[in-house]
Amino acid sequence: xxxxxxxxxxxxxxxxxxxxxxxxxxxxxxxxxxxxxxxxxxxxxxxxxxxxxxxxxxxxxxxxxxxxxxxxxxxxxxxxxxxxxxxxxxxxxxxxxxxxxxxxxxxxxxxxxxxxxxxxxxxxxxxxxxxxxxxxxxxxxxxxxxxxxxxxxxxxxxxxxxxxxxxxxxxxxxxxxxxxxxxxxxxxxxxxxxxxxxxxxxxxxxxxxxxxxxxxxxxxxxxxxxxxxxxxxxxxxxxxxxxxxxxxxxxxxxxxxxxxxxxxxxxxxxxxxxxxxxxxxxxxxxxxxxxxxxxxxxxxxxxxxxxxxxxxxxxxxxxxxxxxxxxxxxxxxxxxxxxxxxxxxxxxxxxxxxxxxxxxxxxxxxxxxxxxxxxxxxxxxxxxxxxxxxxxxxxxxxxxxxxxxxxxxxxxxxxxxxxxxxxxxxxxxxxxx
Amino acid sequence: xxxxxxxxxxxxxxxxxxxxxxxxxxxxxxxxxxxxxxxxxxxxxxxxxxxxxxxxxxxxxxxxxxxxxxxxxxxxxxxxxxxxxxxxxxxxxxxxxxxxxxxxxxxxxxxxxxxxxxxxxxxxxxxxxxxxxxxxxxxxxxxxxxxxxxxxxxxxxxxxxxxxxxxxxxxxxxxxxxxxxxxxxxxxxxxxxxxxxxxxxxxxxxxxxxxxxxxxxxxxxxxxxxxxxxxxxxxxxxxxxxxxxxxxxxxxxxxxxxxxxxxxxxxxxxxxxxxxxxxxxxxxxxxxxxxxxxxxxxxxxxxxxxxxxxxxxxxxxxxxxxxxxxxxxxxxxxxxxxxxxxxxxxxxxxxxxxxxxxx
Numbered sequence: 001x002x003x004x005x006x007x008x009x010x011x012x013x014x015x016x017x018x019x020x021x022x023x024x025x026x027x028x029x030x031x032x033x034x035x036x037x038x039x040x041x042x043x044x045x046x047x048x049x050x051x052x053x054x055x056x057x058x059x060x061x062x063x064x065x066x067x068x069x070x071x072x073x074x075x076x077x078x079x080x081x082x083x084x085x086x087x088x089x090x091x092x093x094x095x096x097x098x099x100x101x102x103x104x105x106x107x108x109x110x111x112x113x114x115x116x117x118x119x120x121x122x123x124x125x126x127x128x129x130x131x132x133x134x135x136x137x138x139x140x141x142x143x144x145x146x147x148x149x150x151x152x153x154x155x156x157x158x159x160x161x162x163x164x165x166x167x168x169x170x171x172x173x174x175x176x177x178x179x180x181x182x183x184x185x186x187x188x189x190x191x192x193x194x195x196x197x198x199x200x201x202x203x204x205x206x207x208x209x210x211x212x213x214x215x216x217x218x219x220x221x222x223x224x225x226x227x228x229x230x231x232x233x234x235x236x237x238x239x240x241x242x243x244x245x246x247x248x249x250x251x252x253x254x255x256x257x258x259x260x261x262x263x264x265x266x267x268x269x270x271x272x273x274x275x276x277x278x279x280x281x282x283x284x285x286x287x288x289x290x291x292x293x294x295x296x297x298x299x300x301x302x303x304x305x306x307x308x309x310x311x312x313x314x315x316x317x318x319x320x321x322x323x324x325x326x327x328x329x330x331x332x333x334x335x336x337x338x339x340x341x342x343x344x345x346x347x348x349x350x351x352x353x354x355x356x357x358x359x360x361x362x363x364x365x366x367x368x369x370x371x372x373x374x375x376x377x378x379x380x381x382x383x384x385x386x387x388x389x390x391x392x393x394x395x396x397x398x399x400x401x402x403x404x405x406x407x408x409x410x411x412x413x414x415x416x417x418x419x420x421x422x423x424x425x426x427x428x429x430x431x432x433x
Numbered sequence: 434x435x436x437x438x439x440x441x442x443x444x445x446x447x448x449x450x451x452x453x454x455x456x457x458x459x460x461x462x463x464x465x466x467x468x469x470x471x472x473x474x475x476x477x478x479x480x481x482x483x484x485x486x487x488x489x490x491x492x493x494x495x496x497x498x499x500x501x502x503x504x505x506x507x508x509x510x511x512x513x514x515x516x517x518x519x520x521x522x523x524x525x526x527x528x529x530x531x532x533x534x535x536x537x538x539x540x541x542x543x544x545x546x547x548x549x550x551x552x553x554x555x556x557x558x559x560x561x562x563x564x565x566x567x568x569x570x571x572x573x574x575x576x577x578x579x580x581x582x583x584x585x586x587x588x589x590x591x592x593x594x595x596x597x598x599x600x601x602x603x604x605x606x607x608x609x610x611x612x613x614x615x616x617x618x619x620x621x622x623x624x625x626x627x628x629x630x631x632x633x634x635x636x637x638x639x640x641x642x643x644x645x646x647x648x649x650x651x652x653x654x655x656x657x658x659x660x661x662x663x664x665x666x667x668x669x670x671x672x673x674x675x676x677x678x679x680x681x682x683x684x685x686x687x688x689x690x691x692x693x694x695x696x697x698x699x700x701x702x703x704x705x706x707x708x709x710x711x712x713x714x715x716x717x718x719x720x721x722x723x724x725x726x727x728x729x730x731x732x733x734x735x736x737x738x739x740x741x742x743x744x745x746x747x748x749x750x751x752x753x754x755x756x757x758x759x760x761x762x763x764x765x766x767x768x769x770x771x772x773x774x775x776x777x778x779x780x781x782x783x784x785x786x787x788x789x790x791x792x
Contacts, residue, residue, distance in 0.1 A: 141524075172561045182560040189527060190560035194551045200517050201552070204524025211480065211506045211530070218524075230544065234517030241512055403558045404596050406565075406620045409665070409709045 023262030025333065033336035040286070040342050043070035044077025048295075051303040055281045062272040062282035065316060068291035069349050073356040081133075081295040085359040091132060091290055092354060093368060095124040095347045098148045100372040101157065104380055105164055109178075109325045113388040114164050116178045120145045122320030122338075125290040125346035126251050127221065128152050130315075133297035134219055139209075141189045141202035141220035144179055145251065153186045157376070161383035166394065169386030173395045173402075187216075196222050196229035199248065203238045206246035206304070217304040219247040219297070224271050224314075225256025228264045236278040236312070245304035247297065248275070248312045251287065253319035258332035275312030287317030288343040290350040318343070392431075397423065459655045460647040461632045464606035465495045465571070468613035469533065471659050473503050476531060479617065481508045483518060483535030483571075492537055493573055493632060519545035522568045523552050532568045533617055539574035539626060540586045553622040554597030569616045569623045574602075575683055575730050576767050577630035577640070577776060585767035587682075587731035592624045593707045593740070599623040599664055601706040604631065604685040605652030611662030612705060619664060628682035638687030638778040665709030670701035676724035676789055679704060679715060679741055684728045684777065691782045697790070707737050712744065719745055723754040724789045730777055733761040755792030760785045 027033050046066045049058045070076050083091075102119040109117040120127065127148035131140065140149055150160060162169035164178040172182060182190035189205075192198055202220035209216050222232060227250055239246050250271045254261050264271070275282035281303065285296045293315060300311035318341045322329045329335075354360035387393020401408060401416040408416070423431065459467065473479045481496055487510040490497030500508035511518050515536055522532035536542045542549075553566035576585030592600045601616050601623055603609035609627070616623040630636045634646045647653035670689055675698040678688045685703045692699040700718050704711065719725045725745050727738040738759040745757050760777045768775055 139528075172559070175561065176559050180559070182563050184560075184563040190556060190564050192552060192559075194547060197520065197548060197552050200520030200548075201524035201527065203517075204521030205528045206524075207521060208480075208525040208528035208530045211525075212528075230516055231520060231547075234512075234514045234520060237512045237514060238517045238521055403562050405599070405709075406557070410712055411710070 023260070023267055025260035025262065027334035027337060029330055029332065029334055031334045033334050033340040035340050035342045038342050039065070041065050041067060043067040046077070046079065048078035048299070051299055051306060052308040053281065055276065055279055058281060059276055062276050062284055063270055065284055065286055066292050066296055067286040067289050068295060069289045069353055073352040075291055075353065079292060079295040081291055081298060083291070083294065085354065085357060088350065088354055089360065091129055092347070092350050094128045094148060094152045095350065096368055096372045097375070098124050098128060098151050099347060100369070100376045101147065101151065104376045106325065108380065114166070114178050115389055116325055117164065118144055118179050118324045119321045120147060122345060123251060123253055123287065123317050124148050125293045126249070126287045126315040126317055129290040129293035130249060130297040133294045134301055135216070137187050138216055138301070139187045139189065139205050139218045141198035141205070141218060142191055143198065143221045143223055143226070143251070144191055144193065146221050147179065150181060150183065150186060150188060153188070155183055155186050155188070157379045158383050161380055162386055165383060165386070165388045167383070167387035168393045168395055169383065170395070173399045195226040196231040198222070199232050199235035200238060203235050203244050203246050206244040207238070207242050210242070210245055215305065217245040217247070217301060219249060221249045221251055223256060224250055224252035224261050224266065225259060225264045227271055227274060236274065236280060239310035240278040240280050243307070243309045245307070246310045247300040247304060248310060250312065250314045251317060252314050253317050255319050255323070255333065257323040257327055270314060272312060272314035281309060281311045283311065284314045284316060286343055287315030288346040288349060290346055316343070456654055457657065458648040458653040459606045460634070460653065461603070461606045461609050461627070462493060462495055464610040464655050465613055465627065466497060467655065468610040469496065469499060470502070472614055472617045473499065473507065475659065478530045479507070479533060480525065480530055481533050481535065482511050482522065484511055484513055484537045486510060486535050491535060493629065495571070496535065515541055515545035516548055519548035519553065519570065523548060523556070523566050526566045526568050527564050531617065534568065534570050536570060536572040538584050539572040539588055540583045542572055542588065549598065549622070550595050554595050557621070558597060565620055566622045567620045569613070569625050571625045571627060573629035574626040575628045575630055576772060577636060577683065579769065579772055580767070581769040582766035587729065587762070589626055589707060590731060590735065590737045593737055597622070598708065599706065600626070600708045601664060602626045602628065602682045603705065604628065604682055604703050605635070605650070606647055606655050607652045608662055608668065608705060610655055611660050612664070614659060615661040615664055618661065626682065630683045631686065635686040636683055637690035639690070640773050662705065664706045665711055666705065667711035667714040668703040668705055670703050671699060673698040673700040674722060675699055676726060676786065677702065677718040677722045678726045678728060680728040681705065681707065682730070684730055687778060688728050688782055691779045691786065695783060695786060697786055715745065716748055719749040720752045723752050725753070725757045726760065726785055726789055727757065728760045728777060728782060730762050732764045733759060734764050736761055755789045758785045758789055
């Protein structure tokens with residue numbers, strides 16, 4: 001009898017033994033990186049269908065890559081949103097401010113001013129350009145890496161820093177992990193921290209808007225890794241069933257902490273293609289191309305507003321930094337990946353485009369970056385006057401028990417009294433300042 | 434809170450015929466349907482969604498006629514996705530609607546648990562009041578209908594354990610209507626468990642005797658129009674001196690019948706909601722009787738009876754003359770053919786009462 005692989009299954013039979021495929025990324029730390037297998041295609045290559053197009057007639061767009069900005073830094077093809085120079089400069093500025101903000105907050109975490117931070121470096125266009133294509137009162141249900149939406153919508157930066165520091169100025173009363181913002185005034189849903197829960201909620205919001213005959217639509221962002229959650233599939237089903245006016249943005253940044261996109265099924269098909277099985281219009285977009293991100297989101301918004309149905313957009317991008325302050329990407333992926341990423345950096349590409357148009361130059365870019373850094377620095381100082389995490393300037397003690405219910409029930413009242421008593425036992429002379 | 438004062442706050446038996454006006458008798462399904470109708474007529478932001486709730490009117494008929502009356506935009510069928518149903522309701526609540534989703538059986542609610550526990554229950558807290566989840570999830574629960582292990586469960590303790598959720602369980606048609614209207618109008622998320630064994634009659638645990646319809650029970654007299662029963666106020670079923678029996682849902686009727694047959698002078702308290710809990714009613718009664726039996730159909734270990742037992746022991750210890758006992762379902766899945774061996778019926782309750790009274 002011939003040797004068989006080490007397997008109990010199929011013993012005594014001639015059937016071939018089965019094998020399990022466990023995905024493995026192309027490159028690990030120290031590996032030389034070659035992204036020639038990534039077909040980025042030519043800018044301007046993809047056709048732009050009518051916004052009311054039947055999803056079945058545009059299925060190639062789920063497998064291609066919508067790109068506008070070419071290697072010549074010019075806009076190409078039918079997806080060129082033809083934005084004026086002022087809008088492009090605003091977009092660039094929002095991206096510069098977001099990047100400066102990320103730098104400062106990351107450093108603040110390293111300096112012990114807070115517990116946690118998450119940068120969106122390299123992914124700025126997927127939130128900033130996309131949200132600029134929406135109306136300011138369209139409701140967004142973000143994941144945790146869309147700080148660019150708040151900064152684009154004019155949310156006060158100091159509120160974001162107060163939240164990150166969980167200080168006495170934090171309007172969320174220090175209850176949430178840093179970066180889990182909420183602003184009803186800016187049509188920005190409270191960030192959960194549990195993954196993909198916001199996706200079907202966005203569909204529900206959009207259904208409500210349709211029930212009421214409103215004109216506002218909903219848009220939501222989720223990472224490619226989190227599309228594996230059941231919530232994502234519930235969202236696609238509900239969006240398709242009720243033809244909900246919603247945009248499902250999937251940010252494929254290649255990595256979910258240390259797990260590459262293969263663990264969400266990325267080896268088999270595109271994430272945009274997830275929409276096709278549901279009968280949802282699907283677009284796959286160069287997420288580092290600010291113009292393409294804007295154009296795709298605007299297409300989907302027009303479609304939703306015209307009652308033509310939901311859209312799933314995959315933004316193909318790259319997470320240039322770690323997942324958060326809690327992981328070191330050099331432990332699981334090759335450092336060369338960032339340098340070799342074939343779609344470049346979204347901020348640099350938009351900058352070069354404006355320069356190519358004769359609407360910008362290096363001096364103005366440097367001045368803008370300096371101003372952004374200075375503005376962030378000054379705002380950080382201002383926020384620090386309200387305290388940093390763990391330094392006593394938090395919300396009053398009793399707020400721990402508020403907002404569990406609209407009214408305080410007896411058991412929480414008793415527990416609040418217990419908490420106060422514990423404090424008196426620990427600090428009989430009063431809480432030290 | 435002194436005991437007599439708490440005693441005075443307990444609502445006594447519902448709906449004397451005088452206050453109900455003309456004798457209009459409904460079963461629990463009809464009462465629930467009427468509660469939905471009354472609230473939908475008053476508030477255009479209320480929407481009903483769930484599997485088979487639209488044209489068909491629900492597998493238990495609780496939403497019958499509502500789609501025809503209020504339109505498909507306000508009463509509609511959903512995909513078979515409890516996660517999607519609860520999540521969509523959360524999103525609708527964030528928009529400003531007041532959704533009343535139905536989960537066809539409580540046993541099916543688990544795919545929606547993350548949306549209930551991590552989302553609906555915490556929106557108000559995590560957003561410091563910017564967003565709330567004013568939804569009421571209706572779901573039939575409990576056994577006694579030969580539903581087997583996937584159509585018989587009583588998972589209320591899971592929800593009571595979650596901060597931010599209210600858990601309501603009616604035991605009569607009158608209460609079902611008043612509690613459901615209160616739940617829908619409440620601005621916090623509520624899980625509304627409907628004891629499906631008593632949809633059509635007040636099942637007393639004697640499965641081998643003819644079933645009684647609701648129309649022979651006073652609590653089937655249901656006033657027309659709008660009324661509410663506040664969440665967190667227990668109902669005094671019978672006053673008594675010998676022992677306190679704490680129950681809710683179907684088990685209220687079983688306990689009542691057992692005590693009647695045994696001639697025990699029991700004080701039976703129907704909790705109506707377990708969060709919020711009417712602790713004053715419990716304390717006042719146990720301080721008076723000195724003996725306490727807790728009855729629920731759910732499994733025993735870490736069931737809500739454990740919480741009740743701990744509360745009674747912590748707060749009424751020096752009034753107790755016997756150990757607090759629990760009568761519950763067994764810690765097994767709900768079996769199909771041995772349903773009545775599983776069900777905490779008259780024998781199990783009677784034995785526990787004898788034990789408490791013999792101490």
